Amino acid sequence: MRRYRPYDLLEPDPKVASTLEKELAKRGNPTNLLEVLRIAQNTIGYINKDVIFYVAKRMRLPVSKVYGVVTFYREFNLRQLGEHICAVCMGTACYINGAPEILRAIEKFFNVKPGGTSPDKKLSLIIVRCIGCCANAPNIMIDGRIIGNVTPEKAIQRIEEVVRRSGDENKKY
């Protein structure tokens, strides 16, 4: 019995397929696997099974290998992330200056666990190990912007500002 469908039958999202087609024509070499996967992720925000099968087939690599690469690097998401991403730095300097309290406060206020997304899909929370601004510890990073010297209150306030700005004014988090 076949455990899986033959991957010729799986076609990814047409948007991804057309982008990937262009990229693969330029860089079909397996060396560019990371680059190709990155482009796929930038198109739809995450990498799903179809993309993995498709890329493996087109680059003539075993599916296991592509899957291995996708799961190894934390830059690839296998699930859709929230609209905004908040990263709490857990470097040594941030840790001893109160990062755990900040993390707990954000978890509680926005109802989100590290590595997860809030119920309304607005905010994803991740933990990073050092973003290189240790002199301003503790740091958080909202959508790539670094905010230093944060307290639990300031962190929540800044995240709320960003989340609110993107729409729904009245909704209480």
Add this chain to the structure above:
Amino acid sequence: MRIRSIEELRKLIEREKRRLSSYKYRIYVVSASCTHPEVTQGLLETLEASLEDIYIKDEVLVSPTGCLGVCSRGPIIRVEPGDYVYVHMTPEKARRVVYEHIIKGRPLKEYLDDNVTLFLRKQTRLVLRNVGKMNPERIEDYFAKNGYLALAKALTEMTPRQVIEEIKRSELVGRSGSAFPTGLKWEIVADMKDYPKYVIANLSEGDPGVFSNRALAEGDPHAIIEGMIIAGYAVGANKGFLYVRSDYKLALKRLRIAIEQARRYGLLGERILNSDFSFDIELISGVHEFIAGEETALISLIEGKRASPRRRPPYPATQGLWGKPTLVNNVETLANIPLIILKGAKWFAQFGIKGSKGTKVFSLVGHVKIPGLVEVPLGTKLYDIIYEIGGGIPNGHKLKYVQVGGPSGEIIPGDKLDLPIDHKLMGSGGIVVFDDRTCIVDIVKFLIEFFMEESCGYCIPCRVGLVRIYEILDRITRGQGSLKDLELLEKLCTVLRKACLCGLGRSAPIPVISTLRFFKDEYLMHIEKGICPAGKCPINKSVNER
């Protein structure tokens, strides 16, 4: 635009030096990833506008610059001549600086911070020589600092062998932690008869608490590029890869600009300075993985595979990227190269102590008054760095211990601070200061948790051993540890030290081993009395419940 000879470059350098010195004052606004771009932009605009108001815009240069290393006092403005560092700037304060300092020529004492001035003055900045003194996005500013002259000298006056000999004589060692002699590494790659060869510059900087490479790339990207080209010339490589963590967005942007500018001036590409040597650099970025700092893992990453380390030997120097000889150097090592070529190995060797030459950029962070980047000659005592430069411990607390050399560095108790930092101890250059409010077991548990998460999972001692060490430490912090656990801990650490494939696993137990040596009584307090002296561990809760 193409520079065709060393004479042309010299002329360009003279022209840029004259241009810079024609300004009566030069105002540099620190623009790095520790300051918000809007804040920097606001300061730059305010300064320009207020200079325009009084019609002296042409006499004063206003320019962004890299991170001075005192981010905690930002936003910062630095005024030349005279090296005045104004801290905690706002547009209003900046306007006052213009009126008082620039027009009336009276430095504003109240905006200067004596501690910061001392912090900067007591350092010996070789690697960070241009950081804070030039606009990193203009190659012309780098020319004014004798930029690319070392490259021109190497290409026109020296053979690749002579370059390697010079580096060997300088006794420069790798700055990323392994402390391998740089000249020797270059020689091994140069001796290989297998072509093509590659140069990889490593800016993955995964160590928590270390940010010296970021500041270097943001403040002086051309030094890295120049070092890379010279390395390529010395070992006979024509292609370089520069790996940068993708969350270092500003560093990435500035390096990209720098590479483009160098190409435009013909300092990268075909036949550099009309010599027979061609070299080009490809910028590679990926989201931060700690393991990517390991050289064989980095090679796997560039090849498009999982970033797992490989068995060594063969070393990358003989069989690296795609099986070809590859030189992997940290960017800080490479930034030293132009200086050594230009000023000579003898000049370089005057810094440091016997066996450890040159300077090292340390990231002094944690419980210290002025956290920041400290560049001092190797052999400087830990005490001097923390108290003389860093200003000591804030809020009246006492120093308990210091971790030197990144997360896998030695933990040194507070009474052993007269230790000189040599190349063995320096590691990646992190100095984290902990005061008496921290619990040693909690911190070691935190460090091991970090390694546990970052382990690539390829070899068993690391993958399983670190989890077991973490579990034991977790038990101790919960008050469920026993004396047998300590024995097991020591045994596990020995196994990891000996059996792991790469440096991550082999160095991960160092904090455990060194704390078991110096702070065993604190472990015993947790186990025997059920007390966490600092009150950080969950153990205390269970005591209250009892």
